[in-house]
Amino acid sequence: MKYQEWLANVPEVITEDKLWTVKAYRLALFIADLGWNDVTKLMNDRRTRSLADQLYRSLGSIGANLAEGYSRGSNKDRARFYEYALGSTRESRDWYYKARFILGETVTTHRLDTLTHVIRLLLTMLPQHRGYAMHEEESNYHVVAQTGQLEDQDELRILLEHIPMP
Numbered sequence: 001m002k003y004q005e006w007l008a009n010v011p012e013v014i015t016e017d018k019l020w021t022v023k024a025y026r027l028a029l030f031i032a033d034l035g036w037n038d039v040t041k042l043m044n045d046r047r048t049r050s051l052a053d054q055l056y057r058s059l060g061s062i063g064a065n066l067a068e069g070y071s072r073g074s075n076k077d078r079a080r081f082y083e084y085a086l087g088s089t090r091e092s093r094d095w096y097y098k099a100r101f102i103l104g105e106t107v108t109t110h111r112l113d114t115l116t117h118v119i120r121l122l123l124t125m126l127p128q129h130r131g132y133a134m135h136e137e138e139s140n141y142h143v144v145a146q147t148g149q150l151e152d153q154d155e156l157r158i159l160l161e162h163i164p165m166p
Contacts, residue, residue: 001033001034001163001165002160002161002163003030003160003161003163004160004161006030006033007026010029014029018070019066019067019070019071022066022070022125023121024066024085024118024121024122024125025063025066025067025070027114027117027118027121028059028062028063028066028085028089028118029063030114030160031059031062031092031111031114031115031118032056032059032060032062032063034111034114034163034165035055035056035059035092035111036056037165037166038055038096038099038103038107038111038166039052039053039055039056041102041103041166042055042099042102042103045102048099048102051095051098051099052099054091054095055092055095055096055099058088058091058092058095059088059092061084061085061088061091062085062088062089062092062118063085065081065082065084065085065088066081066082066085068081069081069082069084069085075129075130075131076129076130078129079126079129079130082122082125082126082129083126085122086119086122086123086126089115089118089119089122090115090119092115093111093112093115093116093119096108096111096112096115097112102166103166104164104166106164107164107165107166110159110162110163110164113155113159114159117155117156117159
């Protein structure tokens with residue numbers, strides 16, 4: 001499933017909401033849908049059943065926290081939920097890394113890169129709502145797509161057009 005195909009099937013009740021304009025939210029919904037197939041594959045191996053549950057919960061939490069935060073009245077409240085979304089995104093990335101033995105390198109790399117892109121978006125959004133920068137060490141969150149290093153828009157386009165499935 002390519003991102004454009006997925007977009008065409010998202011119901012209007014979701015796409016007409018103002019929240020849909022938030023790129024991190026759209027990517028969160030997309031990666032959660034991709035996660036459905038990944039979790040299904042993980043459930044087939046007894047050793048990764050609890051991992052599958054944790055992964056799907058953390059993937060679902062990203063979009064849910066973005067939605068709740070977006071609906072808050074103050075920037076402070078909004079930022080708190082965006083921080084929860086950031087935590088869930090990093091948690092999802094951690095679970096995907098642990099699932100790499102079942103999902104394979106291609107799927108894992110794609111999911112890690114997509115989640116890293118969401119992290120970068122959230123790290124940009126948070127200071128806008130907090131009123132000050134995050135107190136995180138400077139880090140280069142550059143995503144390396146399979147074709148090599150690319151500019152931000154190109155890397156996202158490639159991630160969304162070339163979706164490996166387990």
